[in-house]
Amino acid sequence: MKRVHFLGQAKVELRDVPAPNLAEGRVLVRIRCSALCGSELGAYRNAGMNGNPGHEAVGLVEEGGEKFGFAKGTRVGLHAVWGCGKCQACAEGKYTWCESRIGIGQDFHSELALVPAQALFRPPENLTDAEAVLVSGDGLGVCYHMAKRLQVKPNAFVVVLGLGPVGLGHVMLQAFLGARVIGLDVSPERLAFAKDLGAQSVLDVRTVDVVKAVKDLTGGQMAQVVVEATGRPECVKQAFSMVAHGGTIAQSGECGSVTVSPSEDLIRRDVGWVGGWYFFFNESTEMVDLVRKGLQPGRLVTHALPFKDAAQAFALFAGGKTGKVLLTNA
Ligand SMILES: [Zn+2]
Numbered sequence: 001m002k003r004v005h006f007l008g009q010a011k012v013e014l015r016d017v018p019a020p021n022l023a024e025g026r027v028l029v030r031i032r033c034s035a036l037c038g039s040e041l042g043a044y045r046n047a048g049m050n051g052n053p054g055h056e057a058v059g060l061v062e063e064g065g066e067k068f069g070f071a072k073g074t075r076v077g078l079h080a081v082w083g084c085g086k087c088q089a090c091a092e093g094k095y096t097w098c099e100s101r102i103g104i105g106q107d108f109h110s111e112l113a114l115v116p117a118q119a120l121f122r123p124p125e126n127l128t129d130a131e132a133v134l135v136s137g138d139g140l141g142v143c144y145h146m147a148k149r150l151q152v153k154p155n156a157f158v159v160v161l162g163l164g165p166v167g168l169g170h171v172m173l174q175a176f177l178g179a180r181v182i183g184l185d186v187s188p189e190r191l192a193f194a195k196d197l198g199a200q201s202v203l204d205v206r207t208v209d210v211v212k213a214v215k216d217l218t219g220g221q222m223a224q225v226v227v228e229a230t231g232r233p234e235c236v237k238q239a240f241s242m243v244a245h246g247g248t249i250a251q252s253g254e255c256g257s258v259t260v261s262p263s264e265d266l267i268r269r270d271v272g273w274v275g276g277w278y279f280f281f282n283e284s285t286e287m288v289d290l291v292r293k294g295l296q297p298g299r300l301v302t303h304a305l306p307f308k309d310a311a312q313a314f315a316l317f318a319g320g321k322t323g324k325v326l327l328t329n330a
Pocket residue numbers: 036037038039055056138139
């Protein structure tokens with residue numbers, strides 16, 4: 001079978017590798033559609049960095065699914081994080097909290113993938129493959145997981161700092177839930193896209209004094225929530241200057257370390273700073289409910305290319321102007 005292989009220096013090739021062997025507790029899935037994720041770009045650009053070719057996908061059950069209730073040909077969404085299946089966290093569908101969980105890096109940009117039965121989600125048939133990928137992967141999952149935590153009130157001001165695919169997902173979801181969203185980025189394409197997805201205002205951080213602009217747009221009160229989706233230390237600092245008293249900074253961008261003053265930044269302004277990693281398995285069902293209520297996650301997808309054109313898809317995605325980019329095998 002073919003799989004995407006990162007060579008570093010922004011080079012990708014399709015390699016012939018042996019198909020995975022069916023193993024105990026696992027199901028072989030023929031991938032139909034997989035999404036590119038910003039978290040893969042490190043390995044894409046840097047040779048020798050730990051590869052992560054694909055962790056958001058849907059496919060059809062090929063082999064080994066019957067005993068778990070998945071007939072051959074059933075469409076399944078693949079979760080990239082799964083737990084032991086035995087502990088309390090797993091029983092609650094919170095695989096990310098399982099102490100013996102398996103992390104991200106699941107090789108889903110392939111023709112076939114071997115996935116534990118407990119990581120398979122069955123999206124309703126009326127969802128397109130693109131929608132099914134988004135509700136079963138972190139493309140929407142990260143945004144939903146955070147939104148549930150934030151419980152933003154209707155008409156509250158939400159600043160989204162960084163409009164990569166995850167930031168755009170926050171924009172779309174928060175706007176859908178009724179917030180007044182202000183999107184910040186450097187890319188004119190992504191700023192325009194954020195407006196299409198429901199942002200009330202967008203600000204180009206290169207040309208605008210964004211702290212002053214957010215103050216003006218919010219009538220002086222600043223944002224009830226700032227979603228930090230860049231992971232850059234200077235942007236994390238900036239988030240603290242855009243949040244209202246009593247507000248919350250939602251840390252969505254992975255970031256190694258940053259200097260924060262608990263007294264100045266948090267305590268004296270009653271500010272909260274929360275994190276959220278990936279999402280819970282059982283939240284896929286809740287995201288499907290939002291699709292029933294009118295959320296259109298497929299709008300996050302700007303490009304879909306055949307699997308054989310993976311090199312082109314990565315080049316496009318790494319250019320920093322797209323929304324979600326898909327590889328299709330159908
Ligand atoms: Zn991802």
